[in-house]
Amino acid sequence: MSGGPEVQGDPGTTAPGGAEASRLRVAVLGSGAWGTAFAMVLADAGCDVVLWGRDPEVARSVTEDHANPKRLPGVVLPAMSATTDAAAALAGARIVVAAVPSQVARATLEPMRDLLEPGAVVVSLMKGIELSTDKRMTVVIAEALDIPAARVAVVSGPNLAREIAQRQVAASVVAAQDETTARFVADACSASYFRPYTNDDVVGVELCGAVKNVIALAVGMAQGRGFGWNTTATLITRGLAEITRLGMALGARPETFAGLAGMGDLVATCASPLSRNHTLGKHLGQGMSLDEAIAATGGTAEGVKSSASVLDLARTHGVDMPITQGVVGVISGKFPIDELGAALLARPLKSEAV
Numbered sequence: 001m002s003g004g005p006e007v008q009g010d011p012g013t014t015a016p017g018g019a020e021a022s023r024l025r026v027a028v029l030g031s032g033a034w035g036t037a038f039a040m041v042l043a044d045a046g047c048d049v050v051l052w053g054r055d056p057e058v059a060r061s062v063t064e065d066h067a068n069p070k071r072l073p074g075v076v077l078p079a080m081s082a083t084t085d086a087a088a089a090l091a092g093a094r095i096v097v098a099a100v101p102s103q104v105a106r107a108t109l110e111p112m113r114d115l116l117e118p119g120a121v122v123v124s125l126m127k128g129i130e131l132s133t134d135k136r137m138t139v140v141i142a143e144a145l146d147i148p149a150a151r152v153a154v155v156s157g158p159n160l161a162r163e164i165a166q167r168q169v170a171a172s173v174v175a176a177q178d179e180t181t182a183r184f185v186a187d188a189c190s191a192s193y194f195r196p197y198t199n200d201d202v203v204g205v206e207l208c209g210a211v212k213n214v215i216a217l218a219v220g221m222a223q224g225r226g227f228g229w230n231t232t233a234t235l236i237t238r239g240l241a242e243i244t245r246l247g248m249a250l251g252a253r254p255e256t257f258a259g260l261a262g263m264g265d266l267v268a269t270c271a272s273p274l275s276r277n278h279t280l281g282k283h284l285g286q287g288m289s290l291d292e293a294i295a296a297t298g299g300t301a302e303g304v305k306s307s308a309s310v311l312d313l314a315r316t317h318g319v320d321m322p323i324t325q326g327v328v329g330v331i332s333g334k335f336p337i338d339e340l341g342a343a344l345l346a347r348p349l350k351s352e353a354v
């Protein structure tokens, strides 16, 4: 990659000085699978990237060995630095990308509030809904860092970290209330194998990312019980209907659900064995306990916790989400997994359109 996005234009502050002054500095918070893979996209796109995480050995290995064997074994990373020092990571960063598990986002970001560069844009890669508040991640970010919503964006789409880290071709959505913010982020992460589209439907894009994980759990459970592609396709299609109903009730645009962040990510997550949510659901379907399934899956399966906040949101807004309700029942141990299919089919018949 040559050049890369320059430090100029909106939204902005003055470029940091020194040799890297002409390259856009980006801090990625969270050195897990997606934080690391997205840092790679940004570096390939020409940004000056620093990765922050809690684990000193991961930071050393990313900086010195160009590898994160814990989360992306076998992947050779482009040149980037990594640190456990948040102040060092955030210094001079015009874009800050948050890629920690959703339920720790607020606690992770709040202590960084005073370290953020004035005018920095903050991007959520997270696909969850905060328990206890039912808030979307861009809202949590704006509150935790005390910045205007117009400076917050979300990147979401069919983006399995391992495939992106292998530089397999993929597209995604960058959503922000402010078109300038979305364009700024899209320019920063546009690489030869990664194509971001902009969108201003932040609510729709974030709901798609969080709820598809719940539907992927349901698909995994069904496949673990031995059901085949008809069941999978039924759950994906009716899952999309659930996501759309909730999104419409919260003010999202219907076309978002047919796009990359909606149908696109739903298909990738429900079909791929690389998905942690799908895999965890499958383990449950095969008879593991929740604790066993979490341990066997490894990594963050956001749907386990976010299913409860999604269902809570649905109840608050009077939206019917039977698949989500079934997943919450199974996860909480209150509903036997082998009765889920029959319970979903026993509901009163209705028109497909509602």
Ligand SMILES: NC(=O)c1ccc[n+]([C@@H]2O[C@H](COP(=O)([O-])OP(=O)(O)OC[C@H]3O[C@@H](n4cnc5c(N)ncnc54)[C@H](O)[C@@H]3O)[C@@H](O)[C@H]2O)c1
Binding pocket: 030, 031, 032, 033, 034, 035, 036, 053, 054, 055, 071, 099, 100, 101, 102, 104, 108, 125, 126, 127, 128, 159, 160, 161, 162, 298, 299, 300, 302
């Ligand atoms: N992996 C993917 O393919 C993928 C793709 C798109 C979006 N996402 C989303 O990105 C987010 C991060 O997922 P991931 O795949 O990188 O997860 P991961 O499980 O690979 O890594 C999570 C990282 O967060 C760190 N972490 C955990 N608790 C923390 C805390 N209290 N404070 C700071 N760091 C903490 C862990 O040490 C780890 O480095 C999730 O919301 C996920 O849904 C993941």
Ligand SMILES: O=P(O)(O)OC[C@H](O)CO
Binding pocket: 127, 157, 158, 159, 160, 161, 213, 216, 265, 268, 269, 274, 275, 276, 277, 278, 300, 301, 302
């Ligand atoms: O591994 P999962 O289930 O978190 O899914 C990964 C991504 O969200 C797919 O786009």
